[in-house]
Amino acid sequence: MTVENISVNKSFGGWHKQYSHDSKTLNCAMRFAIYLPPQASNGEKVPVLYWLSGLTCSDENFMQKSGIQRIAAELGIAIVAPDTSPRGDDVADDEGYDLGKGAGFYVNATQAPWNRHYRMYDYVVNELPDLIETMFPVTNKRSIAGHSMGGHGALVIALRNTDAYQSVSAFSPISNPINCPWGKKAFAAYLGRNTANWAQYDASLLMRQASHFVPALVDQGDADDFLVEQLKPEVLNAAAQVNRYPLELNYREGYDHSYYFISSFIENHLRFHAKYLTK
Template sequence: MQRIEHRACFGGWQDVYRHRSQVLGCDMTLGVYLPPQAQDGARLPVLYWLSGLTCTEQNFITKAGAQRYAAEHGIILVAPDTSPRGDDVADAEGYDLGKGAGFYLNATQAPWAPHYRMYDYVVGELPALVEARFPASDARAISGHSMGGHGALVIALRNPGRYRSVSAFSPIVAPSQVPWGEKAFAAYLGQDRDAWLQYDATALVAGAGERLPLLVDQGDADEFLEPQLRPQLLRDACAAAGHPLQLRMQPGYDHSYYFIASFIGEHIAHHARALA
C-alpha cells in the first residue's frame, strides 16, 4: 500500500492509500481515519462507509465531519472508492453507470464482469487488507449513502455475523424497482430480474439469516425520494418479515452531505454501541 495523503485530524490521522486490488484488477484508493486511540496499540473496531453515485473516497472524508465522532468513540473509518478505475476499466456515458457507479455488486455481463466486482472487494478483500495493515479488529460495522446505502444494507443482510451493525442515509432500498437500479442491474447482471434480487434489500429481508436492526435516515425534501429511493418499500418489507427497522424521516433535509453531516454523529454512536 502507498500512502498518498496524511493529515492530522481530531487527534488522529486522516490518510488516503492507493493499493492494487486483485479482485478488481486495478489500482484503488481508500480513505482510512485512524483515531487517537490507534496510537495506544489496541485493535480498534472499524466502520466501513460506502459512498454514492459519482463519489470517490474524498466525498465522505472531506464533507461528512465523521472524524470528530470516530475520535470520540475510538473507531477506525474506512471509505473505499465507489467503483474500479483505470484506462482498461469499462465505462459508460452518464453518471449512473460505469466508473463511479459500481453498485456494490459482482457484474456477470460483458464488458463489466472483469473489473466490476465491488461486492467481493468490500466483503472480502478490503477488510482482509485493513485488518492486516492497520490496528483493526474484526469488529465491523457498515454504513453508506444512496447507492452506498443500498450496498451497506445488501452486504449486511447477505453476510450474517460479519457486521455488528448497519445503517444507511437515503438508500436505494429497492433497486430492482427504480430507474437507477434497473439501468445498472440490466447492464451489470443481464435481463434476468430474478438475478437482481440478490442485490435488493427489500427482497433480502424476508430470508435474512439474522435480525440485525436496520437504521435508515431519509430526508423528506430529498429530490430523489419518490422516483429512486422509496423507503416505504423497505418499511413494508421489514414489517412483513418481522425484521427490525428504524426508519427516520427527517423533515426539510435533502440528498446532500449537509444531511449526512447533520446526523453522522448519531449514526456513529449507534455503531459504537454495537461495536463495544
C-alpha cells in the same frame, strides 16, 4: 501486494490516511481512505465502520464533508471509505453518471465488458477488510454504512453477511433497486436482463426474507428529490414490518439528498454503531 500511502492528515488527535493498492478482485489500482482515531496510536486495536459512498463519489467525499472524525475520535472507531467503482484507462465506462466509473453499485458484474473489473461486492466484503485488518491496528468487529447507492450497498452486504457485521445504517438508500430507474439500468448492464439474478442485490427483498438480523438504522430526508422515483424507503419499511426486522427508519423534515443532510445526523449513526461495535 503493492500499497502506497498517498496522503496523511492529523484530525482530532487521530490520522486520516489515503492509500492506493493493486486489487486482485477488481484487476486495477484502487484507492481507499482510513481514519484512525487516537486510540489506534496508543497500542489499542479499534473496531471499524466501513462507509460506502453514492453515485459519482470517490473515497474522498465522505471523509472531507461528513465531519465524522470528531465523533470517531471520541468513540475510538476507525472509519474506512473505499472508492465507488474500479478505476483506470482500461476499465469499462459509460457516458451516464449512473453507470460505469463512480457507479459500481456494489455488485459482482456477470456481463461483458463489466465483469472483468466490476466486482465491488467481493472487494468490499472480502479483499478490503482483509487488507485493513492486516495493515492497521483494528479488530475484526465491523459495521457498515452508506449513502444512496452506498446505502443500498451497505444494506445488501450486511443482510447477506450477517455474521460479519455488527450493525448497518444508511442515509437515503436505494432501497428497492429492482423497481427504480437507477437500479434497473445498472442491474441490466452488470447482471443481465434476467431479473431473477437481481434479487440478491435488493435490500427490500433480502430484509423480507432474512432469518438472521443485523440491527439497522435508516435516515431519509422528506425533501429529497429522488425520494419517490428512486429511493422507495416505504418498500424497505414494509419488508421490515412483515418480517419483524429491527429497522429504525426516520424521515427527517426538510432535508434533501446532500452532505448537509448526512453531516446533520452522522453523529447519531456513529453512536448507533458504537453500541454494537464496542460492547
